[in-house]
Amino acid sequence: MGIMEQKILIVDDEPDILELIEYHLKKEGYQVFLASNGHEGIHVAKQVHPDLIILDIMMPKMDGIEACRLMRAIPEFKNTFMVFLTARSEEYSEIAGFNVGADDYIAKPIKPRALVSRINAILRRNLSDKDLVESKLEIGDLVIDREAFLVFQNGEKVTLAKKEFELLHLLATKPGKVYTREAILKNVWEDSVVVTNRTIDVHIRKLREKLGDNYVTTVKGVGYKFELANEKAIPNS
Template identity: 40%
Template sequence: MPNIKVLVVEDDLSVAEVLVYNLKKEGFEVSRALDGRDALNQARLKLPDLVILDVMLPSLNGLEVCRTLRAGEDTKNISILMLTAKSEDSDQIAGFSIGADDYVCKPFSVAVLLQRVKALLRRREQAAVVKNQDVVTYKSVSVDRRRYKATVGEEPLDLTRSEFRLLDTLIRQPGRVFDRAELIDAALGEDTMVLERTIDVHIRALRKKLGPYADVIETVRGVGYRFSEAMHEEV
């Protein structure tokens, strides 16, 4: 995951070194803080995507750091994964109540912690997409819900309402296979009484209008259709 910044806040040097090493190995850009005040300074300066935050810290404990980050305008959306040697439910509830996104108890498996980190970052990415989901672009194909406009390259696509909704549904979940019934609900409305093969007609018409980009819509034999997930990006 290139360009993803992670701040490790851990006063136990041996634990910190293990975390930093493994996170860098996964491709993250990693910085480290050994106490709570340094953690806040680095978070405000570097604005990491995620903070791995020990609870028991010098100067300021992890709960105070978490609370302060959540209160800051620039830092409130940073993902926070808390670490602690304590495993009581009350400690976890305290962490979640002040804004922690996840909680891992020591001792922990590095492999499991890395999966939790990646899960948090996926959630962060999905939340960012939701905030800006009016426009989605794949290669040179673009769908703009707000303007009810679709383009391929610089050219507008002259789509029917059903074709627009069909393209919009597919492009927003690249790689997901939709069966014909799902696409009827999405493109035509769940109360529409039509044959499932009607979707095939719409797909053929849509592919024709996409021209050289027609292959972005893939047929999954015996199931339905999907939008190719290669080189997908949201803007």
């Protein structure tokens, strides 16, 4: 699928913001669709099936957090890229966004060139992901299907947000290897300038909530690694 076929939905209650983002993304060749609140955004998304959704957080009728949460519960949007756009810099807004399954977080005021660069990077990666043909990764009681973006634990499907999946896959590809926070940011979030170390902590916590504490180990002061609980070294007595 080329860039001309990729669809982006922008959901924001500020007409000037919609117009600005629409203008620059159309110049890049994307198909752009607009909505002015979360409720309308869900309706439009069901009609056009966008590849990426940009959601403002503070909106009337239904805010971006609730809209993202509801869409993530719909199977067809489980792997759709969702990016929050907000003027609010409070830490809780970012954490709330990632908790409901956001893939990225872009702050206002918008810098068009930076925004377009970030969107291009996200969707280029999405295209390359779809072209990957990899066997399933089977580790202990986990099966990680990179091509289908699915995880099974003891045969039961575990629903992960896209970035949660990518983080798990990165760590599980090389069990025992310690990934620094900088390496995780580079591999999972690429060149995003708004993602912080706290973002990694949120995603690690969500993985542990969904899979249990037996897989991702914290290496204090360094980073994280994938290590099955029953394969960890036993200290000499």
